[in-house]
Amino acid sequence: MEVRPTAVAGRFYFADANQLHQHLTQLLSLYNEVAKLDDNHPLSGLIVPHAGFIFSGSTAAAAYSLLKDTKNQFKRVLLVGPNHRVAFHGCALPKHRSFSTPLGNIPLDTRAIEHLVNDPHCHYNDHAHAEEHCLEVQLPFLQHCLSDFELIPLLTGTVDPIDVAHLIEPYWDDTTLLVISSDLSHFHPYEECDDIDTKSCNKIEAGKPLTSKEACGYLGINAANKLIKQQRCQLKRLSRTNSGDSPHGDRNKVVGYVSYAISR
Template identity: 55%
Template sequence: MTIRPPAVAGRFYSDDPAQLTQDLRQLLSDDIDQGGEPAIDPATCGSIRGLIVPHAGYVFSGRTAGLAYRLLKPIADQISRVILVGPSHRVAFEGCAIPKAEQFSTPLGNVAIDQQGVAALMEDANIIVSDQAHQLEHSLEVHLPFLQTCLGQFTLLPIVTCDVTAEQVARMIEPLWDPHTLLVVSSDLSHFHSYSECNKIDERTCREIESGSTDISPYEACGSTGINAANYIIRAHGYHLTRLSRVNSGDTQYGDKQRVVGYVSYTICQ
């Protein structure tokens, strides 16, 4: 059995299982104020089918992600598979990459790759099999400990996007996004602007996302392909987005105000 080991444990999040468990418990709790825009009342979110969540180090975006992930606990028994879509940061290729590896590992244990889903995706001409594309990629990995904590047992269908259109990604995902499958789209917002400029850009981007736009650019969100793909499907099925929180790294105790990265979390509900 081939296992993809964690690449960013010890950097983006703790590589010690006990410390990671404690960190996640804190990030998923109700009593921490990260700053920035406050989260809305989770009770207004509706029936959750998916999430859009950031993928930076936990000290920067972990609380923003945690606000979304904590909503999964009451519905954990309804979710048996997670489609996880994120952008490639290190390897360039055409299409989308799925791994040859049969499991992904984190300090909390292993997650099995959904082989039935892999077989279905393999019929798409825009899919390649590449462990290299996944080997060092953090945009998917940082979500696994959250998912392991909130869901328990599930299988994973990890998709890294590169040179591919949002429409093509939407066509891959839609047939597999059944009622027992959670879609997780991984994306940060703008990168390396001043605090005030980041807020202006990111608020405009969020309004575009919430209007159903499928033209979000990588300048606005590094995971724009996944966001746009989700919006194609959201529009087709009459789902809706609920914004939970929008902040940036300057809102944390570890970030400065000169070169910040923006983060947002959404639920996708029917």
Template identity: 50%
Template sequence: MTIRVPAVAGRFYQASPFELSKLLSQWLITPDKTTALPRALIVPHAGYIFSGKVAARAYRWLKRTGHLYQKVILIGPSHYYAFEGCALPSVQYFATPLGHVQIDVTSVEKLSHFDDIVISDHIHELEHCLEVQLPFLQSCLPEFTLLPILTGDISPIRLAEILDTLWQNNTLLVISSDLSHYHPYADAQDIDHRTLKVIEKFDPSLTPQQACGATGINTLLLLAKQRGYDLKQVEYKNSGDMAAGDKERVVGYVSYLVSAPGEASPE
């Protein structure tokens, strides 16, 4: 059994299983009224002290529907390595303090034959943007396999082509992305609100300066528009809104819920 060990437990989120579970149980309170069946989420990936609550506001919509998903496709930007295409791991499991997540090795094998797919545990080894999503998923879904994709230099159109047949009804698509980085508070709010208008028009033209996970978001917008899905903003904040935040150099965070019109989640 080959395992990717946690890279940022104890830094981005709690390393103690008890403390992590306790925190997530407090955050993941089921919404009073669940009206939509989530097909995809956009969630931030900073340390939980900064962006955890914004992510949790989207994840909690899965509390009643988690049993419907057998697979999760998780996409985020590579922060440490530049490369062409996308990177998938060769390991069989990703570990967190809450246990092991089984990799969808069948899909990895299928995609490994594409020219724009790189198989590299090295690229995944230090990356935080996917890892910080796993405890949320483990807390909301009883059982699932994971297809973790780090994006390098690849067009959203090409990535949408790769994902189109993989994103089935039993598959949740999760896009990991923060928004603008290191602007003063008021400037960041202005930049981010203009970015949110682009997202909500299903305009797949975001740049990395607007959102570090622009490739993943643009890909989702292409697929969601093609399928006629709805997009609902759940919450926007930036790091300056948090008690520990510096208002001179802030990072923006947003969460979105993507669903199919008229498709209600079970009571």
């Protein structure tokens, strides 16, 4: 199949293009006063949550609002997230040529993907991508905030974060935005979630590795943190919430969210 169709439009975000555009505009308008980064350290990457927009959209928007002043800088997005549905070893890439959302199709960087699958830690796996939401929910934000760009969508399975870091590094250049998709703790009462996520964010900011109990996308976060340390990047926390902060959320069983900016 040339195009990967949407899997979660109508559930995680609006399936109607006009409604989706309006909702994205509304979420991003919460951050009209964009957080400023050091002029000497331009934006290079984001860590963002991947729940339904009514739960984590505002936290993600805190990060995507930073693209307002850099929308023409990035010609490619390297998007990394955890598999939720299909077990596999290594990292999974799609054979598709584009990914679809209600806002249109995003072309994949097929040349880069062809090079990546030559690595022993990568393989083609359309089945893993077919129903996965963690990458898809980032796409409308990216389409809304960036000009034309190509996409490298990388799903992590059972793999060492050091190997993920080695995969990412050659493709993370000045015109490539690295986006790590991850939620934090899952299904604890509100106060317990807040305590766990506070400690997890302290670990992220100290460059200490997370576990799967602290963040579903811990492999991507840990890999990014290795590169952040190696390349002397800066990490700036932008927003931390959980699903209990949403009027639609159950405070007895919440999921934590955080967003960060990575700058060189």
